[in-house]
Amino acid sequence: MTQAQRMYLVLLGVPGAGKGTQARLLEEALGIPQISTGDLFRYNLKNQTELGLLAKSYMDRGDLVPDEVTIRMVEERLARPDCARGAIFDGFPRNLTQAVALDRLTAAGGGIHKAPLVHLEDEEAMRRITGRRVCRTCGAVYHVEFNPPKSPGVCDLDGGELYQRDDDKPETVRNRLYVYYKQTSPLVGYYFAKGLLVQVDGAQPIETVQAQLLELLGVKTPLQG
Numbered sequence: 001m002t003q004a005q006r007m008y009l010v011l012l013g014v015p016g017a018g019k020g021t022q023a024r025l026l027e028e029a030l031g032i033p034q035i036s037t038g039d040l041f042r043y044n045l046k047n048q049t050e051l052g053l054l055a056k057s058y059m060d061r062g063d064l065v066p067d068e069v070t071i072r073m074v075e076e077r078l079a080r081p082d083c084a085r086g087a088i089f090d091g092f093p094r095n096l097t098q099a100v101a102l103d104r105l106t107a108a109g110g111g112i113h114k115a116p117l118v119h120l121e122d123e124e125a126m127r128r129i130t131g132r133r134v135c136r137t138c139g140a141v142y143h144v145e146f147n148p149p150k151s152p153g154v155c156d157l158d159g160g161e162l163y164q165r166d167d168d169k170p171e172t173v174r175n176r177l178y179v180y181y182k183q184t185s186p187l188v189g190y191y192f193a194k195g196l197l198v199q200v201d202g203a204q205p206i207e208t209v210q211a212q213l214l215e216l217l218g219v220k221t222p223l224q225g
């Protein structure tokens with residue numbers, strides 16, 4: 001496949017909007033990998049790498065990890081062979097410096113294809129985050145009420161233990177929302193100005209959001225024939 005055929009997507013939305021959930025479903029539907037900077041930091045934290053230890057203090061406060069570190073991590077991830085046909089970015093970029101860096105990193109492959117904004121009110125995002133549970137081994141995301149696993153506390157996919165992220169406590173979530181509005185929300189205008197922004201109502205059921213995203217991306221689902 002040539003570089004010109006790559007598809008790079010950027011999922012935007014407040015913490016808890018459903019970006020990770022949708023990115024994982026898009027990964028299956030489109031056959032291109034999800035790149036979640038949050039997941040990559042958590043993986044490094046779990047394995048106690050230098051990068052993980054550096055990221056920890058920022059994540060604990062709900063602040064952004066420095067751009068230089070984050071951008072280098074994404075650059076390395078993008079160089080892996082599974083990104084040969086593109087990637088779905090979830091939680092990156094989170095400010096204008098990162099967005100400009102991503103334009104540079106994807107330029108040879110045709111740049112960003114679309115930037116879907118998953119829209120959700122803060123109150124609902126809070127509700128989602130407080131009930132969020134994540135698989136310790138594969139990172140799959142559940143919600144105790146809205147998207148429960150078949151058996152409580154256990155991942156449907158690999159039987160891993162489900163846990164609540166340290167930064168999903170209400171005090172940290174409030175700062176993450178603040179950081180979102182201050183640093184990340186300008187990206188909505190950034191991608192709109194480039195004609196790449198599409199929007200979906202994230203308050204709908206997971207399957208509906210997914211179907212609408214696929215439609216906006218021009219991908220036919222079996223239901224649509």
Ligand code: ADP
Nearest residue numbers: 015016037038058059063064065070091092094
């Ligand atoms: P959520 O989508 O719920 O906000 P993430 O898993 O995307 O959570 O991010 C968790 C934390 O990881 C952030 O609060 C931040 O500290 C760090 N992080 C993730 N992505 C980035 C990024 N692109 N730049 C800087 N820090 C990031």
Ligand code: ADP
Nearest residue numbers: 016017018019020021128132142143146205206
């Ligand atoms: P983000 O990556 O934007 O922070 P997640 O994908 O982790 O968001 O979703 C946050 C929480 O909300 C998770 O517990 C997830 O299971 C749940 N969730 C995601 N999408 C929906 C939806 N459409 N309706 C109800 N709950 C949802």
